[in-house]
Amino acid sequence: MKISELEQISAQLESKSTRDRMLALVALRDVSPADAVPLIKKVLYDESIQIRSMAIFALGLKPTEESFPLLLNLLVNDKDYGARADAAGAMGYLCDPRAFEPLVRAFYEDTDWLVRFSAAVSLGNLKDPRAYDVLIKALDSQEIVLQQAAIAALGEIKAVEAVDHILRFAQAEDWLVRQRLAEALGNMPTPKSISALKYLSKDSHYQVAEAARLSLQQLEKGDG
Secondary structure (H helix, E strand, C coil), rough: HHHHHHHHHHHCCCCCHHHHHHHHHHHHHHHHHHHHHHHHHHCCCCHHHHHHHHHHHHHHHHHCCCCHHHHHHHHHHHHHHHHHHHHHHHHHCCHHHHHHHHHHHHHHHCCHHHHHHHHHHHHHHHCCHHHHHHHHHHHCCHHHHHHHHHHHHHHCCCCCCHHHHHHHHHHCCHHHHHHHHHHCCCCCHHHHHHHHHHHCCCCCCCCHHHHHHHHHHHHHHHCC
16 A cells, blocks of 8 residues: 555544544555554544444454554453453454463453453464363353353364263254354264254254254365
């Protein structure tokens, strides 16, 4: 991107108009990480919650030497639980192995369920098998969304040993939980997985049944 265009985006990020700043952030999609991160930093503590959220998310998609420490600082120190949750989510997109320990701490120690949810999702995105114990613990959460995140993440890390733990959700009332189960089992090639997927392929909810059919196809092809 030309210097003049970067200067225009930079100026737009300083506009008093929330819409202008938002459009400027969107324009950074096609900008290299090295050029984008200094501009993202301009609105990382914006007065608009939506713009802050977009900026934090953008850091996860623009990996530079600064991206991880900036996200870590937000995750650990920000008073706004939404910003901490966004930072936890962005860390998953960054795919930096250094994020593992901070995400585990966030899951165990943060007082807000949304932050713990984002941490669980990102632990799956990191595809680090060390997340197994944390995710198994998350299955016992009172928050259904945390159960969903844990099931999905166990699938992401291909934790075949978790099959017995997640099969108890085959008759969960929430269809999204059953869908996450069907998707996760596609990454866990065991006879029990196949049996459960055949059961879920007849689920009353179309999306659950479709997810189960796709996972069965995946296991048959040996892609699980």
